[in-house]
């Protein structure tokens with residue numbers, strides 16, 4: 001991905017930093033650095049015109065010490081085993097940090113979903129799901145949406161698994177439509193969590209969030225709603241972007257109107273009336289209070305970190321900042337609210353969805369949002385408390401808590417045989 005460090009290299013460096021601070025031994029370090037299971041499958045796809053191509057799919061279960069594996073499925077042309085391994089490792093720390101009883105996993109298919117018809121997408125999804133059936137299930141590993149996948153993808157996965165099993169198994173995936181056992185509030189959960197953690201960081205620095213300027217990189221499922229929530233709360237969202245580029249208006253954009261514009265058929269935010277066109281690189285370097293990278297990993301690197309002018313970076317994406325960039329941002333006094341904390345609202349409500357599915361008893365949206373806020377506020381307090389106590393960044397503190405809880409689970413369970 002971005003220059004310098006790959007996602008997997010970044011994940012390993014972050015783990016080493018946490019291991020050093022925690023004083024864990026080399027054997028445990030190696031155990032935590034190694035995925036428990038990594039499955040590669042071939043996914044033959046028959047295109048609508050009849051020709052066949054074989055895609056590659058992955059499911060990596062990084063760690064199962066604290067419970068079943070949990071994590072999304074990504075459809076992206078750059079997805080490969082190393083990226084999935086990194087994303088799975090981050091899920092392990094994220095679930096431990098937010099305090100939900102899961103290990104970490106991630107899956108993906110190396111494909112550009114924008115180039116597939118709906119029927120082709122359904123065939124890829126059903127074939128990928130059936131190839132990973134041996135290792136998934138409500139007690140084993142529970143997939144969810146990620147970049148390039150959505151509610152419909154989860155509905156097809158749930159149906160494929162259920163048909164094979166002979167009865168409906170809603171708890172096999174989360175992020176499903178409400179009609180088949182999805183949770184109220186799951187769609188906006190990651191974005192809502194981004195807002196909660198941004199506000200916690202601002203409050204801690206005694207900055208009033210009202211009137212704060214915000215730039216959001218990636219106007220997709222996470223970034224689009226994060227922009228809307230921040231705007232609704234009184235922030236001024238001055239720039240957003242997607243793969244085609246970005247738009248900027250120093251007086252503020254209206255994300256609701258922009259979302260409507262996109263739903264009306266526009267294929268990019270670029271060209272939205274009343275805005276200047278900027279590049280994704282320019283967006284990252286804008287003079288704003290809060291920068292929310294909400295697209296892919298490796299966008300803030302040692303190349304551009306010195307030019308980041310935001311005071312707060314709130315990571316909606318997984319792995320947007322490389323360890324080399326982290327050091328530069330820290331030196332420059334930029335507060336980074338790390339991915340495993342800032343975007344954990346998604347998996348937190350996935351957990352609520354799974355609990356509701358297992359109990360066959362469903363909560364209201366207010367109940368979901370209230371419980372999400374409790375989990376996120378507690379995680380933020382834990383992280384900022386440890387950061388202050390140990391004199392480390394929020395990233396290192398978050399990793400220390402996540403890694404520390406997984407290490408404790410290993411120590412308590414012991415090593416078999």
Ligand code: GLU
Nearest residue numbers: 071072144146346347350
């Ligand atoms: N893909 C999301 C993440 O990276 C959500 C995972 C989940 O809900 O299991 O956290």
